[in-house]
Amino acid sequence: MQVNKTRYAQLTEGLKPEEMLINMGPQHPSTHGVLRLELITDGEIVKEVIPHMGYLHRCFEKHCESLTYQQIIPFVDRMDYLASMNNDHAFVMGVERMMGIDKDIPKRVEYIRVLVCELNRISSHLIAIGIYGIDIGAFTPFLWCFRDREHIMNMLEWASGSRMLYNYIWVGGLFYDLPVGFEERCTEFIAYFKPKLSELNQLLTDNQIFIGRTAGIGVLPLDVAINYGCSGPMLRGSGLKWDLRRVDEYSVYPELEFDIPVGRGEMGKTGDCWDRYKIRTDEIAESIRIIEQCLERLQKELKRSPEFDPRAKLPKKIIPKEQDFYIRAENPKGELGYYFICDGKTEIPKRVKARAPSFNNLSVLPEISRGVLIADLVAILGSIDIVLGEVDR
């Protein structure tokens, strides 16, 4: 069938005497999971990078063809396992729109969803920053980030019963209302966390060694980013104000005030590793703003009442009409999309395809790491912030 040689064959056959083929991964700590990078090197210079994925492939799409929509939600959790709430939210929104019940969801439910999603976004970005520090060689930020993330995980565990894979947002509502006292504890956490964030900035953002390792490295021009389908902090780091929370105005985001940070090349060039890192720290601050607004409304006009039932709008049977539908939402890593095909007769979708942000963000790696040092490749890969559960699905 294939007449022409693949690019892979052209690259790996007939290496020159000075070139060497090195495998980085699948168990290398800087690959953040089980990713194997095949490097063609000349001394310390990386000439070509060939990523090999699939070590964590769990047949998500095949499983979806034999499960009902409600049963798929726990599987969705396991895609980007650092941001389960956001995965759930996107999936549930898609099913609700297909059912035509997205306008009937009570306001309190929507605000709780946004609240837990933004908490999850902070914890996902904290991991990205902490692990990035460790990739570069700074150990302290890692410990500080994990210490603060633990508070978020404890809170979300309190709400959902699970530490990482929440299955909390359901089609038409929520698993349970927030536990009594959650809002107060969350307010306390925000008061505790705000000074910690500026401490974290002092550790990394203004750190000359960190700037030296990341500024001007792995510059991703905007046209390349768009052409490769990069999204989230990758795209914004290259200087484009593109956030689906604002573009698509889903859920209650239009009622909330927040800014979209973009990369400006403060330390080096626009779109370098430092810009991508800075976007994440700025987004944590924006998420805090969103959480504060949510908490205020959840404690005032949308206060909890004995009559409130987060499961009141749960459909008895989830059978969308015959159609296909693509939903996209802003995950901490970028544009998360689900493509559904429903036959209109059963509770089981005919096909679900997940468009994972990490999958597309990773595909740009060979393009931006030609001719860099091996040590810089680690810096570039860390700045992309991939989650292999999502790349391999």
Next chain:
Amino acid sequence: MNFNEIKDLLTDKFGQGVISAIEPMGLQPALLINPELIVQVCEELRDNNKTWFDFLSCLSGVDHGPEKNKFEIVYHLASIPHKLQLVLKTIKEHDRNSETLPSFHTVSGVWRTAEWHEREAFDLLGIHFEGHPDLRRILLPDDWEGYPLRKDYLAAEEYKGIKIN
């Protein structure tokens, strides 16, 4: 630009034959594009200053099952300057028991996003993309037999002596 204007733009440029049908089902209507013209259509939609579909959100392969014997590629485009979204589809009939794979033209030259998505469609559904620069399996091992997302796929008994159940 709305959906009908995009449709008129394409028929003006490529003639009536370019759009074989419109699928108005549900919330997102789709244009069914002639498979032979898909690359030109995508290039036009990307470069025309009225549409500027510069971002390929998603590319999905679909198997319609052994009864219909049809394979489909669905393109979800997004335009960042105009904040538009569009769904394109191409469909081909193919006898799944034949030696060859169903074959579509690659759009990886239009958007590089398509490169990995097409590899995934090749890997899981066995759809060949003509002119693709690097068509290899992406998620499954290179020596895997069969295409798991096809509706008539039967799970293998074992893989390299490891039982599958």
